[in-house]
Structures are given as structure tokens and as C-alpha cells.
Amino acid sequence: MTSIHAAVIDLKRLELLAESDSAIHVIDARAKVLVTLVFIVAVVSHNRYELARLLPFFIFPAVMIALAGLPTLYLARKIALISIFVLMVGLFNPVFDRTILYQVGQWGISGGWISLFSLLIRSMLTVGAAFILVGTTGFTAVCQALERLGIPQLFAIQLLFLHRYIFVLADEAGRSSRARELRSCGKKGLGVASFGSLVGHLLLRTWQRAERIHTAMLARGFVGQFHAHRKSRFGMAEIYFLLGWSTLFILLRAFDITETLVASMAGVLP
Amino acid sequence: MSHHIVEAKNLQHVYPDGTIAIKDVSFRITHGESVAIIGANGAGKSTLLQHLNGCLIATSGQIRIGDTQLSKGTLPDIRRTVGMVFQYPDDQLFMPTVFEDVAFGPLNLGLSGEEVEQRVTEALERVGAGHLRTKPPYNLSGGEKKRVAIATVLAMSPDILVMDEPTSGLDPFARRQLISLLREFQHTKIFTSHDLDMVLDLCQRTIILHEGEIMADGPTGEIFLNEELLAACRLEKPFSMQGCPICNGKTGTKKT
Numbered sequence A: 001m002t003s004i005h006a007a008v009i010d011l012k013r014l015e016l017l018a019e020s021d022s023a024i025h026v027i028d029a030r031a032k033v034l035v036t037l038v039f040i041v042a043v044v045s046h047n048r049y050e051l052a053r054l055l056p057f058f059i060f061p062a063v064m065i066a067l068a069g070l071p072t073l074y075l076a077r078k079i080a081l082i083s084i085f086v087l088m089v090g091l092f093n094p095v096f097d098r099t100i101l102y103q104v105g106q107w108g109i110s111g112g113w114i115s116l117f118s119l120l121i122r123s124m125l126t127v128g129a130a131f132i133l134v135g136t137t138g139f140t141a142v143c144q145a146l147e148r149l150g151i152p153q154l155f156a157i158q159l160l161f162l163h164r165y166i167f168v169l170a171d172e173a174g175r176s177s178r179a180r181e182l183r184s185c186g187k188k189g190l191g192v193a194s195f196g197s198l199v200g201h202l203l204l205r206t207w208q209r210a211e212r213i214h215t216a217m218l219a220r221g222f223v224g225q226f227h228a229h230r231k232s233r234f235g236m237a238e239i240y241f242l243l244g245w246s247t248l249f250i251l252l253r254a255f256d257i258t259e260t261l262v263a264s265m266a267g268v269l270p
Numbered sequence B: 001m002s003h004h005i006v007e008a009k010n011l012q013h014v015y016p017d018g019t020i021a022i023k024d025v026s027f028r029i030t031h032g033e034s035v036a037i038i039g040a041n042g043a044g045k046s047t048l049l050q051h052l053n054g055c056l057i058a059t060s061g062q063i064r065i066g067d068t069q070l071s072k073g074t075l076p077d078i079r080r081t082v083g084m085v086f087q088y089p090d091d092q093l094f095m096p097t098v099f100e101d102v103a104f105g106p107l108n109l110g111l112s113g114e115e116v117e118q119r120v121t122e123a124l125e126r127v128g129a130g131h132l133r134t135k136p137p138y139n140l141s142g143g144e145k146k147r148v149a150i151a152t153v154l155a156m157s158p159d160i161l162v163m164d165e166p167t168s169g170l171d172p173f174a175r176r177q178l179i180s181l182l183r184e185f186q187h188t189k190i191f192t193s194h195d196l197d198m199v200l201d202l203c204q205r206t207i208i209l210h211e212g213e214i215m216a217d218g219p220t221g222e223i224f225l226n227e228e229l230l231a232a233c234r235l236e237k238p239f240s241m242q243g244c245p246i247c248n249g250k251t252g253t254k255k256t
Helices: A002-017 A029-044 A052-068 A072-090 A111-137 A139-148 A153-183 A192-219 A236-254 A257-268 B045-051 B075-081 B098-108 B113-126 B142-154 B172-184 B196-202 B220-225 B227-232
Strands: A100-104 A107-110 B006-014 B020-029 B034-038 B060-065 B082-085 B160-164 B188-192 B205-210 B213-219
Touching: A002 A072, A002 A111, A002 A153, A029 A052, A029 A111, A029 A139, A029 A236, A052 A111, A052 A236, A052 A257, A072 A111, A100 A111, A107 A111, A111 A139, A139 A153, A153 A192, A192 B082, B006 B045, B020 B045, B020 B060, B020 B205, B020 B213, B034 B045, B034 B196, B045 B160, B045 B188, B075 B082, B082 B142, B098 B113, B098 B142, B113 B142, B142 B172, B172 B196, B188 B196, B196 B220, B205 B220, B205 B227, B213 B220, B213 B227, B220 B227
Parallel strands: B034 B188, B034 B205, B082 B160, B160 B188
Antiparallel strands: A100 A107, B006 B020, B006 B060, B205 B213
16 A cells, blocks of 8 residues: 555654754754653643643744754644544543533533643644654654663663564555555455454564564674764753753743733733 | 684574574685575575574584684674675665664764764765765665665675675666676675576685585586586576577577
8 A cells, every 4th residue: 555655754754854954953862852751741731621821832843843944844744644543532522521611602612622622732732742853853862862861771772663663564564555455456355354364464574574674783783772873962052952941831831821911912902 | 813714514503493494504615705605495595694693593503703603792793794785675774864874883883973974984985875875775776775785784894795695686787786896895705696697707616505405515617517416406507608599599589
């Protein structure tokens, strides 16, 4: 199926973005990982009916994308894709939670709808932040940063291999799926029955292929440590970056800046 | 003392399902030799190759690289000495860009940034792939992938080059380019291949494997003249030694 192949190439493009040399790219990966973590915690910790207070957080992705020169449309498409799954998770909120929270004219907006939108915004922010992190740092460097921040090496390597395995799995799945499609002559083929064995074969084949890749890594001296080719240290720039963003996120979390802004606007306007 | 000698003694490998892939294989390949290991499908060629840098551990028997016997403790040193180019470049290239892929080995050797940069540049230039350094490997053509895969190994400055089916999947021009490139290398070289014309071009010595055993080991020219032996091992003479089918009048083409 070409769509699987296209998806893989699309995902690999994210890795390639990390090759650039912008002001954000050269910052030590650890600073970026920590800032992203603080951002995610600050965003996720809002209560489920919160909407307005989440909006100022969009300043982080906006500034990062602008400074790093990341392709906005490409990232937006990626986030939209994930949002579909989030939508599925929150789909029943409006059904179960019918308490009216706001009244707009004759329309009452229920808590369910508010929590669904809040969920969507939060997922856009957090998923966006994760994509920006990978797009400005590269997955290998993120794993390395996690390890240098104290996560056991075993977990960091697991994460790295999991990421590699996605590509192997998608590659093989694309081939199997294409072969099945071609032999089913535009019909459904053998239907669900054939999927069982297809998935089984897929598992075995990806396993073998992953082993071959691992062997190739071992043959080139891989001993369980990985090296990012961008060497960096945690200097003043990193400290400013970390403190600046973290302070902003904590302030945004602690104070309702949207309300203050709206109130001051209302005061200014006649 | 030389690192460039490869010696196998009574090597045997049995896969977990009981298949005996190679049995009682012994040979000694010396400094600067270029040796082909040929045989039918399933003869045990790839299994044998994988023993040479410890990707597979023999059920019994020994491998020595130079003065070092292959064991768990000597593996890192042996893997630096024996550069292995796998049959499918897609299995070998897994980093986001060609540069990072070629740098993977040198970084694992613990080299400094500058040295890595220099090694990568040299290796890519050597295989004529300098212009590909910023490209993602999956976008390359088959021939380019193969050359980059060779560069990933060259960057580790191995003394011995081991290649599984180097010319498979290449177009005639890319194949010719690769053969010329390999001819320039001064390393001890060990190939497996079904491309017997390449073997004739590059290797002075040939080892025939058949059902896991060595059936012949000698000068390539002599081995390819022994048609009985070749037939018994499900092989044929290289095309260039078979003569022209048209001139020999073996085909049905008639001029009227």
C-alpha cells in the first residue's frame, strides 16, 4: 500500500529537519528535552474544562517553529493526523456530560463539548511540542539527552530501538500490503482470514530484519552506546533557554493571563 | 605480526532447528589475498561469512584474525579489523543521513569530532559518493546505496574487507564501477558471490562450498576450468569463459 510507504517517508522527513543549523537546533538537547517536559506538564495539569487559559501556551510552538524554521504546514498535518485519534477518545464526552456550562444566546454549551475541545487543544500543544523537539533535535539526540539526564541507559536504548523498529515494521507492512492488494485484484481478497497470517508473517519478517540491522550495527562497533554527531555542552545559552521558557510556563499555569488581558482590554475600551 | 590473516579451523555451525549449515570448514587466507567463496543457494556462504566477525558464533571450531582468536573478549577489536559489507544495503544504512551513517562506526570507535569528519569525508570520496553526504540513504539508487554501505565500513579503516554478494542488484555500469573500486583496495578481501565473472576479474583464489563443506580451494582459473566439479556443486563456468553463443552457432539464429 503506497500510503504506508508515504507515511514512512513523511516520518523520516521529521528526522531530517533536525539536520538544520538554526539557533534552536544548536541548543543542547537536554535543555530542549527539559523545556518540553515542563511545557507538557504545565499544559496537561489544567483542569478538564479549561479552554481560555490554554491559548497563551501556543506562543511556545509559534516561537520555536519561527526560530527553527520548521515547515508549519507539515507539522500541522502531522498534528491533525494525531487529533483524529484524540477525537475518538473524547467523542463521547458531549454524550455523557450534558451539564450546561455556558450560555451563548439560546444555545447552551455543555461541559462535554468544552472538555472535548480542551482535550483537543491540549493534545495539539503537547504533540506539537514533541514534534518540535524531534524536529529540532533528532530522535537519537533526544534519547542521548534522556540518558545524560539520568534515565537508565537500558530504557534510552529501548526507546531508540523502538523508534527504529517503527520504520522497519512500516517498511515491511507496506510491502506485504502491496503484495496482498495486487493479488486480490481490486476485491477484498480472502478478507479477514488472510490478515491473520499476514500479520504473523509480518512479525516474523520484521523480527528477522531487525536482527539483521542489529547485526550490521554490531559489525560497526555498536556496544550499546549511541553518539549524536552534534557535540554540545550545557552553557549559559542553555540555562537562559531553560529558565526563560520554564518561568513563562509556570507563570502561565499559575496566573490567568487571558482573563487579565481581557479585563485590561475591557478597562481600556469605552 | 599481521592483522590481515584470516584462519578458520574445523568450523562447524548448527542452527537451533538442527540444520547443519557448515561442517568442518578450514582455510587460511593471507595478507592481501582476494578470495571468493562461491556455491549454490543454501551452500552456507552467508553463514560462513557471518562467522568472520563474530556475528555468528561457531558451534565448534575456531576463527583467528591475525594473532587474535575470536572470542567474546576480542570481538570489539575483531569487528574493527574485519569490515563487513552486508548483502542488502538497506539493512546496513539506518541513520537519517548518509553522513551520520558513515559516521556511526567511527563514533563507536570513540574518535573525536574532527577525526570522524575527516574519516567520513575520505571514505565517501573513496567510493565516489562525496556529493551524497547530506542525503537520506533511502532516497539513493541501488548502486549509490551499495557504495555508501562500503563507505560506512571503510570509515572504520578495516584491514580485511568481507562482502556478501557485492554486485547483486546492480546495473551493468554500476557493477563495473564497483569492480574497479574493489580492485583498487589493498585490503585482504573475501567475497561471496553468484557473479562468477566478477570473481574471475577480482579473485586469484576461489573456495567452493557445497552443502556446508569445502569442495575445492585453489586458483580461480583452475577451478573454473573443472566443469565436472562445477556441475556437481550446481555451478557453471563464468559467462566470459563460455564463449559466444552466436559465434559458436549454438543458437537457432540463421542468416538468410
